[in-house]
Amino acid sequence: MRLAKQTILRLFQYREFLILAKSIGIKNVYSDTLAEALGSSATQVRKDFSLFGITGNKRAGYQLDDLLSQLNELLGKNEKQKVIIAGAGNLAKALMQYEGFKKEGIEIVALFDNDPVKCDPQNDPPILPIEDLYNFVSEKQVELGVIAVPYYVAQQILDLMIVAGIKGVLNFAPIYLKAPKDFFINDMNLRLELETVAYLIKTRTKAGVHKESS
Amino acid sequence: MRLAKQTILRLFQYREFLILAKSIGIKNVYSDTLAEALGSSATQVRKDFSLFGITGNKRAGYQLDDLLSQLNELLGKNEKQKVIIAGAGNLAKALMQYEGFKKEGIEIVALFDNDPVKCDPQNDPPILPIEDLYNFVSEKQVELGVIAVPYYVAQQILDLMIVAGIKGVLNFAPIYLKAPKDFFINDMNLRLELETVAYLIKTRTKAGVHKESS
DNA sequence: GCTATTTTGTGAATATATTCACATTAAAAA
DNA sequence: TTTTTAATGTGAATATATTCACAAAATAGC
Ligand SMILES: NC(=O)c1ccc[n+]([C@@H]2O[C@H](COP(=O)([O-])OP(=O)(O)OC[C@H]3O[C@@H](n4cnc5c(N)ncnc54)[C@H](O)[C@@H]3O)[C@@H](O)[C@H]2O)c1
Ligand SMILES: NC(=O)c1ccc[n+]([C@@H]2O[C@H](COP(=O)([O-])OP(=O)(O)OC[C@H]3O[C@@H](n4cnc5c(N)ncnc54)[C@H](O)[C@@H]3O)[C@@H](O)[C@H]2O)c1
Numbered sequence: 001m002r003l004a005k006q007t008i009l010r011l012f013q014y015r016e017f018l019i020l021a022k023s024i025g026i027k028n029v030y031s032d033t034l035a036e037a038l039g040s041s042a043t044q045v046r047k048d049f050s051l052f053g054i055t056g057n058k059r060a061g062y063q064l065d066d067l068l069s070q071l072n073e074l075l076g077k078n079e080k081q082k083v084i085i086a087g088a089g090n091l092a093k094a095l096m097q098y099e100g101f102k103k104e105g106i107e108i109v110a111l112f113d114n115d116p117v118k119c120d121p122q123n124d125p126p127i128l129p130i131e132d133l134y135n136f137v138s139e140k141q142v143e144l145g146v147i148a149v150p151y152y153v154a155q156q157i158l159d160l161m162i163v164a165g166i167k168g169v170l171n172f173a174p175i176y177l178k179a180p181k182d183f184f185i186n187d188m189n190l191r192l193e194l195e196t197v198a199y200l201i202k203t204r205t206k207a208g209v210h211k212e213s214s
Numbered sequence: 215m216r217l218a219k220q221t222i223l224r225l226f227q228y229r230e231f232l233i234l235a236k237s238i239g240i241k242n243v244y245s246d247t248l249a250e251a252l253g254s255s256a257t258q259v260r261k262d263f264s265l266f267g268i269t270g271n272k273r274a275g276y277q278l279d280d281l282l283s284q285l286n287e288l289l290g291k292n293e294k295q296k297v298i299i300a301g302a303g304n305l306a307k308a309l310m311q312y313e314g315f316k317k318e319g320i321e322i323v324a325l326f327d328n329d330p331v332k333c334d335p336q337n338d339p340p341i342l343p344i345e346d347l348y349n350f351v352s353e354k355q356v357e358l359g360v361i362a363v364p365y366y367v368a369q370q371i372l373d374l375m376i377v378a379g380i381k382g383v384l385n386f387a388p389i390y391l392k393a394p395k396d397f398f399i400n401d402m403n404l405r406l407e408l409e410t411v412a413y414l415i416k417t418r419t420k421a422g423v424h425k426e427s428s
Numbered sequence: 429g430c431t432a433t434t435t436t437g438t439g440a441a442t443a444t445a446t447t448c449a450c451a452t453t454a455a456a457a458a
Numbered sequence: 459t460t461t462t463t464a465a466t467g468t469g470a471a472t473a474t475a476t477t478c479a480c481a482a483a484a485t486a487g488c
Contacts, residue, residue, distance in 0.1 A: 005414070009406055012413075013390075013406065030466090031465080031467095032465085037390060039390050041447070042466095043448075043467095044445095044447080046466065046467060047446075047467085049466095049467085050467055050468065055466085056466060057454070057455090057465085058452070058453040058454045058465055058466045059453070059454040059464055060454065060455065060466095075409070075413055076412070076413055076417070081412045083408070090307065090308040091308045093308065094305045094308040095404075098305075098404075100405050101405060101408070104409065143415050144408070144415060146408070168414060168415040170404075174230065176227075182418070186407050186408075186410060186411045188404065188407060191312075191314050191315060192226045192227065193402060194297070194315070194320060194358070197358060197382040197398050198295045199226075199290055200219070200222070200398045201357050201381040202290045202293075203290075220475090221475090244436090245435080245437095256435090257438095257476075258475090260435095260436065260437060260438085261438080261475090261476075261477090264436095269437080271435085271436080271485090272435055272436045272437080272482070272483040272484045273434050273435050273436075273485045273486085274485065275434095
C-alpha cells in the first residue's frame with residue numbers, strides 16, 4: 001500500500017472536515033463536497049479513498065458517520081497517543097497550551113529541558129530535567145516526540161529519544177537530522193515556510209499554493 | 215520558470231546550510247556536500263541550481279561566497295521584509311519571541327487582536343486592535359501576513375488582510391482558506407503534521423520521511 | 429603541456445502524483 | 459417497472475518530480 005505522507009495528510013483533512021460537517025448536522029457527503037472544502041478535486045478524493053479501500057455509495061455518496069468511522073479506524077484515531085516534547089521554550093509553551101491535541105487524543109505527557117529554571121515537575125504536564133527523558137520514555141513506552149530545542153543540540157536530543165524508544169518526531173529545529181530509516185521525522189521549518197511565502201510574493205508568479213477562489 | 219514551492223524551500227535550505235558552513239570557515243562546496251547536509255541527492259541539488267541558472271565550476275564545485283550571494287539575490291534576501299501577525303495568542307507569542315526571523319531580515323512590525331486585554335501598543339512590536347489592521351497595513355504597505363487566530367474567524371481575517379494589501383500568508387488556522395488565485399497561502403497544520411507522524415509510527419511502514427541514516 | 433580525474437550541467441529515463449474519461453451502479457423519477 | 463440521472467471507482471493518460479547516465483569542462487598530477 002502507498003504511504004505517501006501527503007496522502008495521509010489529506011485523509012486527516014477529510015476527517016477534520018467531516019467532524020466539522022457533522023457538528024452542523026450534515027448527514028452525508030460527496031467526493032465533491034470534500035474537494036470543495038479542501039480546495040482539492042473530487043477525483044483526488046476518490047482516488048485517495050480507493051487507495052485505502054474506503055468505499056461509498058454510487059449515486060448517494062458517502063454516509064458521514066460511516067465514512068468518519070472508517071477514517072478513524074484507518075488513521076488510528078480510536079487509540080490515544082502519548083507524546084513528549086524536548087525543549088520547554090517558547091514554542092513548546094504554545095504547544096502545551098494548545099487544547100487541540102488533547103481533543104484529538106494526543107496527550108502531551110511530559111516536557112524535558114536542561115535548564116533547571118524551566119523545569120517544573122508540578123506542572124501539568126510535568127516539565128522534567130532532560131536527564132529523566134530516557135527513563136520516562138522507556139518506562140511509559142512513549143513513541144512520539146516533538147523536538148523544540150535549539151538546532152545545535154537537536155541531533156543529540158534525537159539520538160537520546162531514539163535509544164529511549166521514540167519511533168518518530170515532529171522536528172521544529174531548523175536542521176537536517178539523521179536517523180535510522182525506519183524512524184519518522186517530519187520537519188517543520190516555520191521560518192523557511194514564511195520566507196518561501198515572502199519569496200513567492202516578491203516574484204509574483206502565477207500559480208498559487210492554493211486553488212483559485214470559488 | 216518553475217515555481218514549485220518545494221524547490222524554493224530547498225533553495226532556502228541550501229542557503230541555510232551555506233550560512234552555517236561559512237561560519238565554520240568552509241570556502242567551497244560541492245553538490246555532494248549540500249546533498250549530504252540536507253539528506254537529498256547531488257543530482258537534485260544541481261538540477262535545482264540549473265533550473266534557476268545558478269552555475270558552479272566544473273571540478274571545483276561552488277565557491278561558497280559566490281553561491282551564497284547568488285542565492286541571496288535569487289531568494290530576495292537582500293531586501294528586508296515586513297510581516298504582521300493576526301491573533302496575539304500563544305503561537306503568536308512564540309513567533310514574536312523567536313529571534314530567527316529578524317536575523318533573516320523578516321521584521322514582525324505589528325500583531326493584531328480583538329481582545330483588548332491582549333493589546334499593548336507599547337510592546338515591541340506593538341499589539342494593536344484588529345480594527346487598526348487595515349490602516350496599518352495599507353499605510354505601511356505590508357505584504358506578508360501570519361494567521362494565528364482561531365479557525366472560525368480565519369477566513370474573515372484573511373479577507374480583511376487581502377483588502378488591506380497583504381499578498382500572501384502563512385496560515386496556522388486548521389482550515390482551508392479561499393483567496394484570489396494570485397494570493398499565496400502556505401498552510402501549516404501543526405496538529406495534522408503531528409498526527410501524521412503518529413499514524414506512520416503506528417503502521418510502521420517501510421519508506422521513511424527522511425533518507426536512511428548515513 | 430599532456431593526461432587522468434573529478435565534478436558540473438543537462439537531456440533522457442524513470443518514478444510519483446494528479447487528472448481524465450468512462451463504465452458501473454444505486455437512487456430517483458417517470 | 460423502466461428510464462433517467464447523478465454519483466462512485468478505477469484504468470489510462472497526463473503532469474510533475476526525481477534520478478540516471480554521460481558529455482563537457484576545469485583542476486591536479488605528472
Ligand atoms: N519559537 C518560534 O516561533 C520558532 C520558529 C521557528 C523555528 N523555531 C525552532 O524551534 C526550536 C525551539 O524554538 P523556541 O523558540 O521554543 O526556542 P527557545 O530557546 O525558547 O526554547 C528552547 C528550549 O530548549 C532548551 N534546551 C536547550 N538545550 C537543551 C538540551 N540540551 N536539552 C534539553 N533542552 C534544551 C532551552 O532551555 C529552552 O527552554 C528551535 O530550534 C527554533 O529554531 C522556533
Ligand atoms: N498553539 C499551538 O500550538 C497551535 C497548534 C496548532 C494549531 N494552532 C492554530 O493556530 C491558531 C492560533 O493558535 P493559538 O494557540 O495561538 O490560539 P490562541 O487562542 O492562544 O490565540 C488566538 C488569538 O486570536 C485572537 N482572536 C480571536 N478572534 C479574533 C479576531 N476576530 N480578530 C483578531 N484576533 C482574534 C484571540 O484573542 C487570541 O489572542 C489557531 O487557529 C490554532 O488552531 C495552534
